[in-house]
Amino acid sequence: MEDKEMTTEGDAYTRLEGKGIRPSVQRVAILGYLLTHRTHPTVEEVYNGLSHKIPKLSHTTVYTTLRMLAGCGLAQMITIDDHHVCYDGDASPHVHFYCTRCGRVLDLPNEKAPSLRGKKITSEGHIILSVQLYYKGVCHDCAQKEHIEA
Amino acid sequence: MEDKEMTTEGDAYTRLEGKGIRPSVQRVAILGYLLTHRTHPTVEEVYNGLSHKIPKLSHTTVYTTLRMLAGCGLAQMITIDDHHVCYDGDASPHVHFYCTRCGRVLDLPNEKAPSLRGKKITSEGHIILSVQLYYKGVCHDCAQKEHIEA
């Protein structure tokens, strides 16, 4: 547990350095949180999860840091839910699923994700820099609880 | 022009009836607006576009009606931009593009969209009810203005 935390913190530190971003305490903690919590946390959830360790942490820092991480490719911003933006520390292309019942955002590792090999141009001349494939519906757990048949 | 307006209004009326939704003046106008303005308007834009014709129209009604239209399949809710939800009167599956420079949401009719033939189940047992494929980047117009090379 301790070791895992340490490794992940170190991992976060290394990733930030690799992008030329100064690995401040807050940034390492926020990226570390994303790497250890694959639950697609919202800004609020990251803030709540870290405010114990960093009592003076501000919402502002969480907002700006998460946005920055998404901007430089160390995380993904997920806008699948119209109520809450959330983030994913796994920046590799994969499909996301939103359950309209319980509100969870889940990974769909078995679905094939559209990927961009470098910069891509559409037939209209638009430059594509990122892709997101979102599925919405009812997750397995909620379907069972509600006895929904396939 | 007049005729086109009339036809579209009638179209909206018919579509609502077809779903068993009472075609009130507001609902017909809002769906009609989506059908005539393929610019992926936000709630505010729909409100502004209709408040002349329907002076007493409220934001509440636009919010609830658009959400309802998306819920019953007469429109798509688009959450490609983390700042603004917008809506598309074309409910058929197609790819959307968001320009991070000008903020416009564009259709990509030439990209192949993942489609759901009826209800689909993932390997994890989740029930998929809708799909959205989003591309983000720089649109052709903005790329030219900024002299960005492909």
Added chain:
DNA sequence: ATGGGTGCAAAGGATTTGCAACATT
């Protein structure tokens, strides 16, 4: 010292809510 990074409080927007009024059957 100087620049980037952070925290705080306040402001700004977007969306929802409760309830009264209205329309339609």
Added chain:
DNA sequence: AATGTTGCAAATCCTTTGCACCCAT
């Protein structure tokens, strides 16, 4: 009358902003 719909205003929630402080170089 009864039900469903709408409008208004207030409340709520999310996010950004301005500025002062702090830390690291």
